[in-house]
Amino acid sequence: MPPLVSRNDTLGALQVGSWVMVFLFGVETIQTYYYFKRYPNDRLWLKLLVIWIWLEEIGHTTSVLTGMYLLTVSDFGEPGALRVETMPVGFAWSILFSGTVGPIVEAFFAHRMYVLSGQPDLPIIAFCLASARFVGSTIAASKVFGGISLDDFSTQWGWLNIACLSAGAGADIIITAGQSYYLCREKSVSFGQTLKLLDRLLAYTIETGLVLSMSAVIILLLWGTNPYNFWWFGIFLFYTEVFANCLMTVLNTRKVQGDVCEVISMLSTPHITLEHSSIPGRNSSRRSHHRPLKHEMTDGMDVEPRPRVSPGSGPRSPCAYVSFPRHARGYSDITIVVPQEAKLA
Incomplete structure (x- = not known):
């Protein structure tokens, strides 16, 4: 029997998460516009990747808002809505979109590490972890499509949530550590302005990796502390937007400073x-x-x-x-x- 919790820790947590998600989606949309305005000559596959991620973000945002409307308006006053006894179909779609965007971004960063190093070992490991996360997220979404309470999803399928988030965090850590190592290796034989440029690239790499990996760790900690408290799922609602914004930040900061490079x-x-x-x-x-x-x-x-x-x-x-x-x-x-x-x- 789940303990009684306040609405601030159930619907309130989901509502706050959806607000942050909408804000981050707006930021990602601005970054997408900025990308196409400033990088019109990028390769076609990279442009298609950016468009695909943005379309996935539209689907994810729409799915979450649809689910929140059902819980806070259509089922307003219903006791089951407070505990989310039946997760909306929109939440199932949001899990599916999240399980797609995250691995795609991680695969892009893994490819980037391979281009930088020429060594396939670490990129392959990161790609395998990202693929495992995609498979796990698809299974989790299928359970929500079948109709399940958020409490049961958090407890009965907690191992699956842990596996997906751990795989994603592992891929992010491997990518960050790998790129940092290869950039530091280049720094050891560089000096002057070259060193400053490499320092900038290294800072971007570490910041991006920390944001992604720590987001997964925070979700796991909140879930492990109290699985009946929905703050972990509230953060998960905008976890996908974090991935999309990290990707767009990396793409949009290639011009270090105007005509610098x-x-x-x-x-x-x-x-x-x-x-x-x-x-x-x-x-x-x-x-x-x-x-x-x-x-x-x-x-x-x-x-x-x-x-x-x-x-x-x-x-x-x-x-x-x-x-x-x-x-x-x-x-x-x-x-x-x-x-x-x-x-x-």
Whole structure:
């Protein structure tokens, strides 16, 4: 027999969670608009991914709001609505959408780690954990479609909730740790503006990973403390929007600061190179060996390719050339030039 709890810990928790969800969906919508406005030349598959995630977020938001309307308006005053004795179908759809968006975002980050490192081991493990979460979320959604109370879902299928959230948190931690390791490895052989740029990339990586993994940990802690208290499910309602916003934040911060970064060329030596130039004709022998870059680096890195200023268009500011390994693409390095006066910190 579940203990008596106040409506603040049942419907109140779900209501607060739905409000936060709507707010985060608005933020994600603005980020989506900003993405298409600022990155019109991104690869087609990346644009389709952004559109797909946004459409999934529309479905998720609509599902949660439909379920909340049923509990707070259609069933207003009913004793069963306070305890959510029958979870609305909208909540089942929200679980399904959440189980789709999360693994897709984690798979994108796993691919990003593979592009950065060229090592498939950790990305494969992260992808497997994300796939396990998708399967578990599909099973959980099927139970809610069958008609079950939130109390029973929390207790009888608690092991499934733990498994899904743990798999997602594990994937996030592996991705964050892996990308941080590879970026720190590049930092060990870099200096100057290159080091500042890598520090920025490392900060974004850690922040994103912490937000995702800690969200899952908080849900697990709230559920473990009191499964009959619905605050854990209230946070779960906007957990999907956290994933979507983290993805869009990563995509929208590739322009570190306006014209800070320009992709110049691909080098044949796989290491980070720092080169300074303040006179257009200087180091011309070095640049003569550069091959023009034909591939946009929009799928794996945090910096967007920019067209190089043509010689004779004016004096060029001192630059630092940064090379990132691209083993997965079949070519050695990608060089990025960073103006010395740009403030990256």
